[in-house]
Amino acid sequence: MGLRSIKEIFITGHGPSSSHTMGPHFACQYILKKYKDIKNITVTLYGSLALTGKGHLTDHIIDLSLKDYPHEVKFDYKTVTEHPNTMTFEVTTSKGVFSENVISIGGGSIITVDNLLDTKIKEIYPHRYMKNIMDYCLSNDISLYQYVADHEDKDTYDYFKKVLKVMDDAVERGLKADGYLPGSLKVKRKAKAMHENMEHTTLGENDVAMNVAIASFAVAEENASGGIIVTAPTCGSAGVIPGCIKYLRMKGVSDENIIKGLMVAGLFGIVCKMNASVSGAECGCQAEIGVACSMGAAMIAHCFGKNTIDIVQSAEIALEHSLGLTCDPVDGYVQIPCIERCALFAIKAINAVKLAVIIPDDDIHVSYDDSVKTMYKTGLDMNPNYKETSLGGLAETLANEE
Numbered sequence: 001m002g003l004r005s006i007k008e009i010f011i012t013g014h015g016p017s018s019s020h021t022m023g024p025h026f027a028c029q030y031i032l033k034k035y036k037d038i039k040n041i042t043v044t045l046y047g048s049l050a051l052t053g054k055g056h057l058t059d060h061i062i063d064l065s066l067k068d069y070p071h072e073v074k075f076d077y078k079t080v081t082e083h084p085n086t087m088t089f090e091v092t093t094s095k096g097v098f099s100e101n102v103i104s105i106g107g108g109s110i111i112t113v114d115n116l117l118d119t120k121i122k123e124i125y126p127h128r129y130m131k132n133i134m135d136y137c138l139s140n141d142i143s144l145y146q147y148v149a150d151h152e153d154k155d156t157y158d159y160f161k162k163v164l165k166v167m168d169d170a171v172e173r174g175l176k177a178d179g180y181l182p183g184s185l186k187v188k189r190k191a192k193a194m195h196e197n198m199e200h201t202t203l204g205e206n207d208v209a210m211n212v213a214i215a216s217f218a219v220a221e222e223n224a225s226g227g228i229i230v231t232a233p234t235c236g237s238a239g240v241i242p243g244c245i246k247y248l249r250m251k252g253v254s255d256e257n258i259i260k261g262l263m264v265a266g267l268f269g270i271v272c273k274m275n276a277s278v279s280g281a282e283c284g285c286q287a288e289i290g291v292a293c294s295m296g297a298a299m300i301a302h303c304f305g306k307n308t309i310d311i312v313q314s315a316e317i318a319l320e321h322s323l324g325l326t327c328d329p330v331d332g333y334v335q336i337p338c339i340e341r342c343a344l345f346a347i348k349a350i351n352a353v354k355l356a357v358i359i360p361d362d363d364i365h366v367s368y369d370d371s372v373k374t375m376y377k378t379g380l381d382m383n384p385n386y387k388e389t390s391l392g393g394l395a396e397t398l399a400n401e402e
């Protein structure tokens with residue numbers, strides 16, 4: 001079994017959550033396409049979809065998606081489903097009542113419980129693990145970018161050109177906006193103020209970490225406001241890659257090279273998604289921001305012309321040192337800790353590359369696949385309170401302070 005297209009890692013849409021808004025939206029579209037003469041639809045949300053659905057605007061997006069049909073959204077907080085992001089559609093048509101379970105598996109992708117549906121099921125790569133991909137590239141003397149370009153459709157470069165434009169637009173909008181993010185937390189939008197404050201600091205306006213952080217904040221705040229962003233690999237982690245792009249631009253890297261770097265990043269994202277998870281509800285934030293950090297490191301290493309071993313090692317270091325990262329969005333909103341976390345992990349991606357290029361290549365003990373496998377196992381073992389339920393961590397601490 002090989003890998004699917006990297007395009008499913010980078011999906012343009014409205015925030016704030018790929019699994020809690022994009023996935024349910026695609027699920028509604030699937031139901032509306034499949035059933036004719038619909039009289040009524042009841043959608044029941046389970047697990048993380050129920051526990052953090054209000055903060056993630058899940059009910060709102062379902063209302064919008066089903067606005068032309070009588071419908072109801074129910075939250076079932078008690079029933080435990082095999083996958084935490086499960087929803088049941090009960091569809092009444094002129095032919096009877098039909099029930100269908102759909103799972104939002106992260107990054108906007110959905111499957112049915114019996115796996116009959118996956119919006120982008122086609123596997124286009126012959127390899128599934130990074131070791132096999134590396135071996136193939138090294139023995140055929142091709143770069144990771146070339147490997148991706150050889151297997152994806154011819155329109156892929158243009159697809160990623162648009163991805164870069166959407167990311168740039170999100171940064172621009174985020175830097176202009178002020179006021180408060182939606183929801184009960186009353187979190188102020190900060191990217192604009194941070195940008196204005198930067199020149200007054202002793203570090204100066206060319207400080208890399210501050211510039212990277214501001215770009216990440218701008219996009220993460222756009223996401224939290226329901227603005228248009230690109231999943232990379234999810235909505236909650238959408239600020240990481242734009243932060244890394246800011247760094248590349250500061251270093252004079254061309255847009256053409258950045259677009260190719262995004263394609264390389266996608267390869268690492270799809271390896272994680274297909275061999276582990278990119279869902280915070282399934283595996284914690286290591287699967288979202290940890291994977292984004294790993295993708296960002298791969299992109300930066302590619303753009304600096306590093307060899308295949310260094311690119312993979314950069315991505316590995318970034319993922320390895322994100323292991324165990326929990327998901328606890330305060331009050332169910334993709335705001336605290338998500339926004340600051342995007343910024344810090346963009347900076348971490350840069351540092352992972354710096355570390356990888358000075359560590360000798362002949363003494364590597366942990367492979368990328370080892371880290372992916374560990375991330376998945378750690379995620380499955382993680383206490384559910386730390387997997388997008390807002391029942392533990394900061395969410396619990398702050399709730400108890402009120």
Ligand code: SF4
Pocket residue numbers: 236237279280281284285286288289326327328329334335337338388
């Ligand atoms: S803590 Fe991480 S995984 Fe959880 S909602 Fe925020 S960004 Fe997503």
